[in-house]
Amino acid sequence: MSFFHFSLPSATSPEHILSEFKPTCIVGLIGHSRSDPSSMASIINSSLPGAQFVLSKSTSEIQCFFDGDQGILYMYVGRHDDINKLKNLQQLFETQNSHLVHHQEMIKLKHEEIKTWLWLFSVCHFVVVLHPSQSFDVEYIRLFRTTQQLLQHFAPKIKELYPETELLTTARIYRPRLLFVFQSNSASMHLPPKKGRQGFNQQCKRLGLEMETQIFHIFRKCRLLPKQASRGAQDLAHLPPPNELREPFVLFLDGKGRPSSESPSFKHVDTALYYISQLSATAPQYVQDVKEDTMTLGSFLKRNVKNLRNQVLQEKEEGVTFVPLGEWYSAAILLYSFYCHADNDANFSENGPAKIIMQLDPEGQYSENRCQKAYPVASAAYMDSLPSHYTHAIHQRQLQHALHILRSRAKGPAFSTYAAKLKEDCDAIWEDGRKGCESISLTGNACVLPLHDSARVHSNRLRMRSACSCGRSISYRSDPFTLESANHEFYMSLSDKCCSTLPQHRLFGRNQLSWMICNIGPASSYQTTMGIEQPGFLLGSQYLLPWDLPPDEAWAPEPKNAWRGKRSVRCYVGYEYECSKGHRFYCSAGGAPVKGSPANMIKENSGGNNVMSDMILYTTCPSHTNKPLLGQLMRIVVCSPEQVSLSVCLNVSYRNIRISLTAPDNVQIPGGKMTVIRLPYVYCDESDNPLPFDIEAYLCKGALIPMRSNRRRNDKK
Numbered sequence: 001m002s003f004f005h006f007s008l009p010s011a012t013s014p015e016h017i018l019s020e021f022k023p024t025c026i027v028g029l030i031g032h033s034r035s036d037p038s039s040m041a042s043i044i045n046s047s048l049p050g051a052q053f054v055l056s057k058s059t060s061e062i063q064c065f066f067d068g069d070q071g072i073l074y075m076y077v078g079r080h081d082d083i084n085k086l087k088n089l090q091q092l093f094e095t096q097n098s099h100l101v102h103h104q105e106m107i108k109l110k111h112e113e114i115k116t117w118l119w120l121f122s123v124c125h126f127v128v129v130l131h132p133s134q135s136f137d138v139e140y141i142r143l144f145r146t147t148q149q150l151l152q153h154f155a156p157k158i159k160e161l162y163p164e165t166e167l168l169t170t171a172r173i174y175r176p177r178l179l180f181v182f183q184s185n186s187a188s189m190h191l192p193p194k195k196g197r198q199g200f201n202q203q204c205k206r207l208g209l210e211m212e213t214q215i216f217h218i219f220r221k222c223r224l225l226p227k228q229a230s231r232g233a234q235d236l237a238h239l240p241p242p243n244e245l246r247e248p249f250v251l252f253l254d255g256k257g258r259p260s261s262e263s264p265s266f267k268h269v270d271t272a273l274y275y276i277s278q279l280s281a282t283a284p285q286y287v288q289d290v291k292e293d294t295m296t297l298g299s300f301l302k303r304n305v306k307n308l309r310n311q312v313l314q315e316k317e318e319g320v321t322f323v324p325l326g327e328w329y330s331a332a333i334l335l336y337s338f339y340c341h342a343d344n345d346a347n348f349s350e351n352g353p354a355k356i357i358m359q360l361d362p363e364g365q366y367s368e369n370r371c372q373k374a375y376p377v378a379s380a381a382y383m384d385s386l387p388s389h390y391t392h393a394i395h396q397r398q399l400q401h402a403l404h405i406l407r408s409r410a411k412g413p414a415f416s417t418y419a420a421k422l423k424e425d426c427d428a429i430w431e432d433g434r435k436g437c438e439s440i441s442l443t444g445n446a447c448v449l450p451l452h453d454s455a456r457v458h459s460n461r462l463r464m465r466s467a468c469s470c471g472r473s474i475s476y477r478s479d480p481f482t483l484e485s486a487n488h489e490f491y492m493s494l495s496d497k498c499c500s501t502l503p504q505h506r507l508f509g510r511n512q513l514s515w516m517i518c519n520i521g522p523a524s525s526y527q528t529t530m531g532i533e534q535p536g537f538l539l540g541s542q543y544l545l546p547w548d549l550p551p552d553e554a555w556a557p558e559p560k561n562a563w564r565g566k567r568s569v570r571c572y573v574g575y576e577y578e579c580s581k582g583h584r585f586y587c588s589a590g591g592a593p594v595k596g597s598p599a600n601m602i603k604e605n606s607g608g609n610n611v612m613s614d615m616i617l618y619t620t621c622p623s624h625t626n627k628p629l630l631g632q633l634m635r636i637v638v639c640s641p642e643q644v645s646l647s648v649c650l651n652v653s654y655r656n657i658r659i660s661l662t663a664p665d666n667v668q669i670p671g672g673k674m675t676v677i678r679l680p681y682v683y684c685d686e687s688d689n690p691l692p693f694d695i696e697a698y699l700c701k702g703a704l705i706p707m708r709s710n711r712r713r714n715d716k717k
Helices: 040-047 083-088 090-095 099-123 139-161 200-221 264-279 286-293 297-313 325-340 342-348 351-360 362-383 392-409 415-431 483-495 607-611
Strands: 003-008 025-031 062-067 072-078 126-131 177-184 250-254 463-467 474-478 504-508 514-522 545-549 569-578 584-587 618-620 630-639 644-648 651-654 657-660 667-669 673-678 697-699 704-708
Touching: 003 325, 025 040, 025 099, 025 297, 040 072, 040 126, 040 297, 062 099, 072 099, 072 297, 099 139, 099 325, 099 351, 099 362, 126 297, 139 325, 139 351, 177 200, 177 297, 200 250, 250 297, 325 342, 342 351, 351 362, 362 392, 362 415, 392 415, 463 630, 474 483, 483 514, 545 607, 569 607
Parallel strands: 025 072, 025 126, 126 177, 177 250
Antiparallel strands: 003 062, 062 072, 463 474, 504 514, 514 673, 545 569, 569 584, 569 630, 618 630, 630 673, 644 667, 644 704, 651 657, 651 697
């Protein structure tokens, strides 16, 4: 016996061995199994003496077994969906629990498989499809059609590449015949025998003929066969019409690869029929007939090979030849390199082949169609209500909205590709002259101008109403982007209207935090029944709080008899808050707005509590609006008699940050004046970083320290 094995791709060429053998019939075996431990490779080995096929992890590996005695070369290719092959991929699926990864891996296997199919359908006399069930799998139709279309697509290119190779004048060495082998695991195969000599083997033949008829008409309907009897070189394969005068192209085996008539259930019935035949002389010798008609996989293949050789010898089969194995190998290896070699993957990346190969992926095609319909809707969602220029945050918000629309409409593995395309396209739209300035104002609002250099002033078109330093004028201010514009420029712009005529002191604390002291009149100008008569105050919130200073406190170093007959010295103080709408109001300690009227002065509240308490920098404006506004402590107004001067000590606490506005020395305020202390609009830390408008910020207690005035009462002019 002369047997030998090799595989493709092979590290060493077996041409020196193949050239020694006679003309050979080439048989390609394609199959997969679904039951374990039996695999299709083991079923083939049990039917072909000397065969040693094994389950391969790759669908691109072609295992070859040459039977020199019979002159037949068998080539086995496993299917991508073999249950044993899928078990090898289980670890990958467990480590990467992603449907996309699973789908991509299966498509990769299908692509490898279709390449080997192209080669087999170009070099084989017979292509045998082995299927682990007794029904025809329509999935093969998709594979057959894809193979046929690709063969037709690549034929001109192969003829152009190998014009001197005689066997490739039609771009294929052979146009194969199709054979089908089915495994039966169902009791439905074991039909009761009819009367007479027709036994179970005849029932199997009948089932085989029915399957042949079914397959033939499926191929004809799917345009895999020519309408006429002509056999063109571009046809996928030869499949004869069903009749009784030729070798069958369908075989049924039991679950272990044996002929159906040899299955245990058949043997059980055969035994019963044998004993019946002994009782009746006229009974048919059924058991003997079954044994004569029994056909294994090996005999099924060899009978078809023998029949083809006889037809070639009798010149009944046109276009079929049997060439020496070495000559066949030389031409076949050229086709293998063209279809299966990794260096030629570009052949399948062209527009035509790519569309054809997509037929192998119905899930991908469905996903592609869904994504194509959903993409314009998602792209329009990104553009909806977009300004001409916008920031990265708006871009990301719109992009996420568009991706949400795409995700809700698009399904399947193509989603990730279209999601990446949507992100790329949206990024390109934003970067194509639509980028907005990313600068943020000190109040947390972005600049709305296009991206610009430092020569252009930032703007977000937001305007807030705000009073001047002394509080007598109100105007609109732009949202500030710098400390200078927030704490100085706006107030200087209003200074010419009113503040410039008043005694004032522009002061700087640490980190150049600008604040100011203005004298707006004598202390006597404050009328307790009217409150502060300035614009913007909410009704009932314009009153200063009384601040009574007892004469025996340390702030008055003069002899006590100088204050004889006086119970206390009264000052008035108010902590003024202002919101972005220009509403102004005074608050008591704890941030409660002051409410009063000329007829009902607030007695329970004392200005001294404010002075001796930490006053919050930000509180809710009491104005009745749909959206609560934040009021900021902007001014401290104090009226003190002539004998009381004040030392101003301003310290701000923000969480763990303490900022001193009067360091290193306090500022003195003379007595007998109505004085306004205007605080900064924006505070900053030691690194000049603006502090947020946070309700946890406080003006520390002791902002005003009373002391004896240097001016005597009798010195009053």
